[in-house]
Amino acid sequence: MTEKVTGVEEHADPHVELVEENGDMVLNMGPHHPSTHGVLRLILSMDSEVIGKLTADIGYLHRGIEKIGEGIPWQGFMPYTDRIDYLGAMFVNHGYALAVEKLLGTEVPARAEYLRVVADELNRIASHIICLGSVTMDLGAYTPFLHGIRERETINDIFEEWLGARLTYNYMRIGGVSFDLPSGMKQKILDFLDGFEIFVKEFNNLISFNEIFVKRCANVGVISREDAIGYSLIGPNLRASGVDFDVRRDQPYGVYPELEFDVCVGRGIKGTVGDVFDRFWVRIEEMLQSVRIIRQALAQMPIGPVMGKVPKKIKPEKGLSAHARVEGARGDLFTYVMSDGTVNPHRIHLRTGSFTAFSVVEKLAPGMMIADLVALFASLDIIAPETDR
Amino acid sequence: MEAAAVIQSLKDACPEAVVAEGVNAIDPWVQVAPLSITKAAAFLRDTPELDFDFLMAVTGIDLMGLEEGVDDLRIEYHFYSYGHKHTLVVRVDLPRGEPVVPTLSGLYPTANWNEREAWDLLGIRFDGHPDLRRILLPEEWEGHPLRKDWKEGPTALGFETTRQSFLDLIRDSK
Known part of the structure; x- marks a missing residue:
């Protein structure tokens, strides 16, 4: 005896067909999926595997931060x-501070600049x-993640003691930084x-x-130089x-x-230039350069x-606009600010790395296996709240 | 190349495109007529001496409230060249009643999503865009919230946008 299943129609997403016209099965990955690291949704048309x-669907974490910025004073946007x-x-802090300093022409004291560098690189x-x-x-090895978390915990502890927060730092100020290093902190950082x-x-x-890991990564999800520039990967x-x-x-x-460091570029050491392993390896090399810096x-x-000299009420000249670029963890973070001569900004715009990195997935995915998509997605380092803002 | 020289070469190549320029601004800019943006961008990208291969951002701005009598919408395209390491800001001003501009997604694939964002939040339409849908807000959303005259309604997507103060609730229950 077969019972008629009821309620399916009401719960099905009205925007998504379950089967495509050509017979492909439609698979919904996310918004809650362990490998999306946040609330993102991928709608996949699958021919077997x-x-x-x-089709990417983003916006689940859109909080209208750019709109909020238009209603609060310049300094108030920092948190x-x-x-x-x-x-x-730290990088978004830094980018916003730089953009407003560019509007105002503020000089930042040398010590604050060095503190910013130390904070940025630890972050x-x-x-x-x-x-x-x-x-x-995401590729099935749980232990390395925990080893990594252990090291990151030390950085969080350093930040907690230094500037009073573990994740949402609110450390940079327009014209400087909020706290100097506490005594003994320098040695702690060097020990770390x-x-x-x-x-x-x-x-x-x-x-x-690891042989298995390298085989899962090498020659998978190759992004060509043209695609990387065209899709504004950063x-x-x-x-x-x-x-x-x-x-x-x-x-x-x-x-x-004034600081010496090397820029790490993918060389295709285990496969092709621009594959998942290259993105993994570039980050490892970058961490060592950060240590050097x-x-x-x-x-x-x-x-x-x-702290530099900044007026209590920040009122940049009417109609002025400026952009700033900061090398964040996810790349060249673009911040745009525009003033209307009042204490509130007229417009703030951020173009973030995750947003552009996500857009290239739509281009690369056709023809990939679903397990490789997970590797590609993880290697792009997409942070959901950064995509949606 | 200096920004002034870049703007000059753009003016030489497409004189009808350039409307205004600001060489001494914090970020030097050039304003282009809306219908010439594709031609200007193609020139900026394909000329070897300019080689603007990177479209950094597409920023939509509502100019309402900035100057008396001006209520246009503006798009600023920030271009950068990885080869020559120079930057240029290209502006397009659009009338509020019909903000339409040709898309750049044929030249720069990244424009696809960035333009969808400008459509979603500011209601700027991009002519010839392959897939101009909302990107951050749900399809059912009404209006374009980054416009200065956008007002939050009493309900959004079936939820109330205001709620009674907690103190009032306690007072009422007594």
Whole structure:
């Protein structure tokens, strides 16, 4: 006896057909799926296990942050920038501070610039560890993720003691930073860096050169140089595709010109340039460069104030606009601000790395296996709240 | 290349396109007539000396409230060249009544999503766009919230947008 199943029609999504016209099955991945790392939805048309078409559906975490910014004073927007990217809040802070400083022509004290660099690079390490950990976790290896989380915990502890927050830092100010380093913190950071270099070796032995892991990553999800530029991939995703560009070196801001570091570019060491393994490996190399930068910044840091001269009420001239670029964990973060001569901004716009990285998935997915899509998706380091803002 | 030289070469190549320029601004900009944007962008991208291969952002702005009597919508395209490391801002001003501009998604694939965002939040229509749907807000959403004259209604998507203060609730229950 067969019972008629009721209620299916009401619960089915009215926007999605269950079977395509050509007979492909429609599979709904997300918005709650372990490998999307947040609330994102992919609508896949599947021919057996091969993807025919992918439609991305974003906006589940849209909080209208740009609209909120138009209703609050310039300084008041800083805590909202934390919420845009919860793994790399420092960069969004930095980008917004830079853009407003450009409008005002504010001078930032040298010590504050060095503190910004140290905070940025520690945040970069923390963010990259999570990305690398989740690539391995999505491919079935749980342990490396936990090893990574352990190291990141130390960074969170450092930030907690230094600036009072573990994730949403609200550290940068327009014209400087909020706190100086507490006593003894310099040594703590240096100790962490010493341990971290050993950790990277361990991590590589544990997973990076693991035969199974390499086979899952090499030659999978290859993004060509043209696609990477055309789809505005930025940061490690762009460099993995062989484009030698880093905002810190090529459009320098702050004190980066005085620091020595290498820009890591994908070389296809296990397969093709621009594959999943390259994106993984570029991030590992970048973490070691960050260690180098922090050591130099701590050694060169002068004594002095950490806040420049900024009026209590910030009122940039009417009609002025400026953009700033910061090399964030997910890449070249673009911040645009426009003033209407009042204490509130007229327009704030952010173009984030996850947004553009997500758009390339629609192009790459057709013809991929669904298990490879998970690897591609993880390697692009997409953070859902950053996509939606 | 300096921004002034870039703008000059754009003016030489398509004189009818350039409407205004701001060489001394914080970010040097050039304003282009809406219908010439595809031609201007193609010139900026394909000329080897300019080589603007990277479309950084498509920013929609509502100019209402900025100047007396001006209520246009504006799009700012930020172009960058990885080869020559120079930047250019290209502006397009559109009338509020009919904000339509040709799409750049044929030249820059990334424009596809960025333009969908501008359509979603500011209601700027992109002529020839392959898939101009809302991207961040749900399809059922009414209006374009980043426009300055957009007002929040009493309900949105079936939910009330205001709620009674908690203190009032306690007072009422007594």
